[in-house]
Each structure stands twice: as structure tokens, then as C-alpha cells.
Amino acid sequence: MTTAVDRHMAAFASDIGSMGPVAVEGSRTRWDVGGELPPGTHLVKAPTGILEHRPEEMTVRARAGTAVAELHAELASRGQRTALARRGGTIGGALAVGENDLSVLGRGRVRDCVLQLCYVSAEGAVVKCGGPTVKNVSGFDLPRLIVGSLGTLGLIGEVILRTNPIPPTSQWVVSSDSDPFMVLRAVARPSAVLWDGTLTFVELEGYAADVQAQQNALGSIGHWAEAVGPPELPAHRWSLRPSDLRHLEQYALGPFVACAGAGTVFATVPQPLRAVSPTILALAERVKQEFDPTKRLSPGRSAMRSA
């Protein structure tokens, strides 16, 4: 049902207004992604607070300024988590950038956990899209358009996310004589398979007996030791096809950590911009024109940069 806008969203919308360049400042965890804001951009803060966690519905409603760490701590106290990246920052920032967690194989893609969004439009209106239930195809899928749009189409104020149970057991293991592609064949459902060119790190999750069985299966393709967690990650994210990881020598990556099975590679240098076709750029421009005709939302940032 349509619901009245609460006073926190109303205040957020009022701060954003309907004129002049404006962007949301979270905790600046991913501040440089997509380009720099020009001087004079009005910076606003999204409202904060966890509103309702319903473990039996596998949903949580929270305001976008809430820290991801605070959200995950609250969910963990009831045995749940979300697909939001553990790298930190605010919920709104994590969704605006749309990056997946390191363990995307086990936790799912971030845009798949967004059920409903409330955002403030370029005109200063509060817009609601998606729906509160875990399954919903009522109308167009605006939440997926907004996630990853870097605050250029609407500024996120409140969300309903799908949660998932935290598996009973979680274990990282590491090997210096194994191959990440063999791991993907040997283990049915690893939550993460990371590779730095020498060491292979694997995260196994589930019931203890299954985690042990998977560890045993890994034993047939190398020597493994238990690890406390993933390795340290270089700062820049590259997006490659999973099969590209077989030929990483062709990229000037420097030291790297690659997510096998997913295709994300963390490297010390940024990924060169890729060419985007003119037809896609034209379509993206029409989307931008419809949602933000005066180009006031997060100016200087673009989700559609092309080489």
C-alpha cells in the first residue's frame, strides 16, 4: 500500500530540494568512484537507523545513512546477514556503487538483495520502487536501475533488503600448491575462491560436517591449512569474465587477488576504461535525461564512462 513519507525522509528530501548541484555524503569509503564532484556541490547526509528486522520474512528495513557494519551487527544478533559488501561505508553508499562482497559466490550479488528503495528525485520528490516482499514483479524494476547508478538518478534514503541466514560454520583454508579452477570443480558450493598467483584461499560455509567433507575433497588437489580470513586486497577493482582469470598475465595488474568463479580482480592499478557502444551511451543518456534533466544529482560522476 502507499504509505505516508516519514519525517526523516521528508527532511532528507527537503535538504536535497529541487535546484542546484547536490550529492549524498556517506562515510567516503568509495568517494572517488565514477569521478569527482565539482566544488560547490551541496552535500547532504542520508537519514540513519535500522527500522525493522523481520528474520522470519528474511527482510530488514533501514535508512540509507546507516553503516553497513552496524546493520550486519544487528542482523548477526538474530543469525542473519545480507549481500552488502563487508568493506564498510553506509548502506546508501554501498548500493549507489553496487559492488559485490568478496564472497559473492556464497552471499549473492548486491543488487539481488534489494527489495524496495525510497529515493529522492531530482525534483525533490520521494519515490518508492520495488516492494516489501521477497518476491515481487509489480511494475518496472527501478531498484536495479538505481543500484550502481552512483547517485546520478536518485538519492537513496531508505531500503528494504533481503536477508539470509548465517551458515552454522564458516572456514577459510589456504594452499600454495593448488589451482583455483580445480577448486571450483572439486568443491560444490564454495563461498569464495581467491587467488593471488601463488596462494589459493577458499571460504567454505555450511553445516560443520559439510564444511569438513569439502575440506577433505580439497585435500585431493593440494595441501591445505586453515586460514583466519581472506588475504589483504589491493585497492582497485577490475571486472573480468571468470574465464579471463586463466590468462591474467595479459593484463598489467601488478600484485593482485582474483575472485575465481566471479571475475572480480583486486589490483594495485585501476582498470582501464572500456569502450561503450554509442547505442548504449545514447540509451543511458535518455535514462539520465528522464530522471535528472538538469543534471543536478551527483554532477561530475558518471556510471557510464567510456574509453
Add this chain to the structure above:
Amino acid sequence: MKGTATVNAPTPDAALVKELAAALSPDRVRADSAERALFAHDASVFAGGLAGPICFPTCTAEVQAIMRISAAHGRAIVPRGAGTGLAGGAIPLGGPVVVATTKMNRILDVDIDNRVAWVEPGVVNLDLSKHLRPFGFHFAPDPSSQQACTIGGNVANNSGGPHCLAYGVTTQHVLALDVVLPDGELVSLGGIDAEPDGYDLRGAFIGGEGTLGIATRIAVRITPNPSAVRTLLLAFGSIEGAANTVSGVIAAGIVPAAMEVMDRPITEAVENFVHAGYPTDAAAVLLAEVDGLEAGTRTDAERITEIGLANGATSVRVAADDDERARLWKGRKNAFGAVAQIAPSYYLHDTVVPRSALAGVLRAVYAIAERHQLLVVNVFHAGDGNLHPLLLFDRREPGVMERVHAAGEEIVHACLDAGGVLSGEHGIGVEKQKYMQLMFGPDDLDHQARLRRAFDPTCRSNPGKVLPSSHSCADIQALRAVPTGVWV
């Protein structure tokens, strides 16, 4: 000239048909009245529309040509897969050119390294999973119509199915799409790399119900077949017991692959039809499946059994082998067909409510049907809270359609009042446009219309669907643009 066409009228759309036939081939452009009558309908209960020429393209370039020729003639288009939709999404409104994708049915590539299959839109859902079986993979979305429905239709409706509880709906299994926009331009949306650049136009396109363009090549994620599967059949003395078990299982931190509930009348009909061993004396049955690794599936099956017994389960059966499992699923997936034993027609409402509201909403649904003197049976994706009440009727009974629609409207209101949504997997189509304003405010609908305009500025692709007419003015123009001489 509405209502004035006669046998002596010139062949309708002669110039349009000639151009389309030149671009495709004469045998793949049909314009005779019998064919147009056939394509005026889909599987929904709604009155048919008005189909223009029907095209059967075999490649992307032909779809582009159809879009450009239709636009030059000022005509709308309507994409169509197998026509199994239940919300009227494929009903042609305003004499559009029908673009039937059924001849674009090739599986182009299976790429195990990237866990992707490239397919054309007319590939039948189940055919893809059968094709993937030797590789040890499947396509996870499994609508009950999967023997007939197409992947293109699944993309248009963002379709679900029983196993979407754990695996997610279609959008979670589509990585990239080649889309012909309504102006004939071709765009590639998404990508098979980890985090494709730019706006998620792929995600925005999926579930667009054919109003944003036509997908001509689709990269779907393929899912490894699980090594362990356990299928349980629990019988209950009340449907509330089954519904409360579902809530209890999720609350206990278990996410089964599927949890499906059927009430007694539908279970009886299914059992008569497939002889799967469903108990016909129970008020409701719960079909629950857990998959994954050995210990997890064993433990989860035991815990589901305990939760079921605590909620009044009168019997619990575990499928002994793949054969028994297949029979149970065959029963569930043929449930809509089986209701023909009870009444000749059904109207199915696809809504979602919070799982904890299931029992209360079901009580309301039975009461609504009784008030309207209609028989209702329930078979649904309980794990997602996705209800599918089927109102059963015989069209020959005077006044019955009015009662069916009145009851349907009350069911929609009951679900929204319980914190639910209009549709879980069947879409809005022509069925629920009028209810969109109950779920969304004017600004919300305005923003949905903006997305539509970005893809289709002249609202020429499947006009008259999804958004209420007050939010899609250009649609109305497209619908009024039917030229004279068209069959009406």
C-alpha cells in the same frame, strides 16, 4: 473504420504486410483472419485484443527490420513467446504487429568456464535444462509452464517458479541481453564479467513485459545440479498448519530449495491426474525440497519434519528416489491442468504476502470465494509467500465472470492490506494495471513511466500494459493509431 469492415474491404495492412514479407519471407508473415484471431489471445482469461500482421523472425536483423517497418507505418508491436502468460501481457491492443519469437529457438553456446548459456528468446525453458543435463547444469527458474514457456517470455515477466525460493527469479539468472529497441536499434545490456560498467539496464529491462523492446539473444547463468536432494511431503489437518510450518522453517534459518502448498481439492485433482501418491484425505499438503550438500540436506530435512510435526503434520513422507521425486513434482507442476476435472475455467491471482500473514490471508481468500458463491482452490509457492488462489467457474453460467472479477479484486485488496504486493511472478499485463495505484503513488508511477520512455520514447512496444493509462499518455496515442481498414 471501426465495425465497418466487410468482406469487400481491401486486404487490411496490405502495404505493411508486403514490406514485412519482403524483409522476412512471405511464409513467415501471416495476416489472414484465422491467424489474427488465434494471436488475439494468450493463456489469460481476458478478452482478446486485435492482432495486426504476425511475424515469425529467425534472427536479430529481422526483428530490427520489423521494428523499423512497423515504426514507419506508425504501428505498435507486441512481442510474444509461447503465450502462456496469465496477466494478458501478450494480448495485442490496437492492432500491433505481433512479433512471435518461437522460430528463434536455438541454444547458441554453453560456456562452462563462465557458467553461461547463450540462447535465443524462443528456446523453451525446459528444453534448456534438458540440454544442460549432460553437462551437470540446469536453468534455475522453473515456472509451472516450463514445458511450453520460452526464455524470452521468462525475461519479459521476470518469471519465478517453485525453486526460486532458494535460487532467485529470472533476473538473478540473466547476465546479458541483446535487445532490439522499439526504434530498431540494437543494444547489448549487462555482461558476463563480474560487475559490468554503467547503469544496470539489463536489470531494468527484465520484467518490462515487452514494453521496453525485444531480447533477441540472452546469456543465462547456468546452475550446477546439486549433489544431494531430499523431497518431503507433509500432510496437515488444516491449511493453517501447513502455512505455519512454512513460516516456522524460514524463522529457523532454513532456506529450502522449494516449499509448495496445495489444499485438499487441488490435491485430489492432482492425484487423480498423475497418481503420485499424494494423500487425498489431508486438508493441505506441503511439498518441501532441500538441496545442496549431504549433511545439510539431511539435517534440514529432519528439522523441517520436526517443525511440521509441531504444527500438526499428520504424516511425513520422504521421496525414496528420483522417480518418486519426479512424480511428486509432476503433480505439483500439472496442478493448473488438473483443475479442469473440477471446472472448465479458472482465474488465477498471483499475489505475494509476508509469510507470517499466509494463514490469515488464506482464511480471507476462502471467505471471499464463499461470499461470491465461487469454488476456490489454493496451490502456491508458500516459501515465498506467493499465493495462487484459483477461482474455478464455468463461463456458460450467466453472471459468473462478474462474480469472478469481483472476488479477484477483493483478494488483491486482502493481500495488499496484509502488507503484500500485486504480483510475484506473473506480471501486471492488462490484469492489474488498475491496481497499480493501490501500491504506488503518483510520483512512483511517474518514475516507472520515465524508464519506459527512455527505452521507448513513442510508447510503441506493447502499448496499454503495466502502467495505468493515466501514466502512459503516449500509449493511448499508440492505441488510437490503428489505421482504417484493419480487421476489427
